Amino acid sequence: MSRVTVASPVAGDALPMSQVPDPVFAEAMVGPGVAVMPEDGRQDAVAPIGGTVVTLHPHAFVVADADGKGVLVHLGIDTVKQKGEGFTVLVAKGDTVRAGQPLITWDPEAVRAAGYSPVVPVVALDASAEALSSLLTDGRVAAGEQLFVWS
Template sequence: MTLRVTSPVSGRLVALTEVPDPVFSQAMVGPGIAVEPDRAAAEVVSPVDGTVVTLHPHAFVVATGDGAAVLVHLGIDTVKRKGEGFTLHVVKGEVVRAGQPVVTWDPAEVEAAGFAPICPVIALDATADALLDLAEPGPVAAGDALFSWQR
């Protein structure tokens, strides 16, 4: 089975190695890709169909019916903001569809507060060779395919 993972935000795709945090750049939590978001207030959408199993203002995990879990992290060290600047649209345990708004945030405001607004999108508990068809670095719109996860 192959899971198509889409971009939660619009911006510019970059390699995970460009994320200024070793937990992500060294793929300690799993392989994936990152999006340098457009600097405008925007909705962050679910990258897959599934259930919201973890939900914080700055990060969320959506798990599919077969247990694949995708982490979306909004910025680096943004947990220190304690939810400031993030508006949640779902609750933990809610079933969501790919493209459904989960959070609204403003990357420019996050950056102005001193945080990198880059957004890692991680296939949790996956191996690097399980990710296929990784999108090339460059412009991306929310909902565009990022990679296929061979399960």
């Protein structure tokens, strides 16, 4: 199988997934990964890997590579309740994107002001925890910088 370097979709502070205030993510029910507490201010969420946009909502997206490895990025917790307000989608479902390409513009401060956590889970879908290595779970991370490697 291929090795995929998964990059941070946003700039901020890396956190273990267990610190996400939602049990679906914290208990890795959808898959293992790393979370990022984003910097404040309007910013672009970028593709964590190159591939095809297979799922797209204003608050979340999945990019899958040619081998079918899908990475879920969820912009904040319970942000589906914002019904897209404050999120600008820059691509369409089915688009081929490169790692680091801006996919959605959003404002973590506006998410916080609406009463939600702006933390961004980055999940390796259908992966085992053992398949991930080099996990960055603390410290600053730039958008496009490696979060983990998926083998």
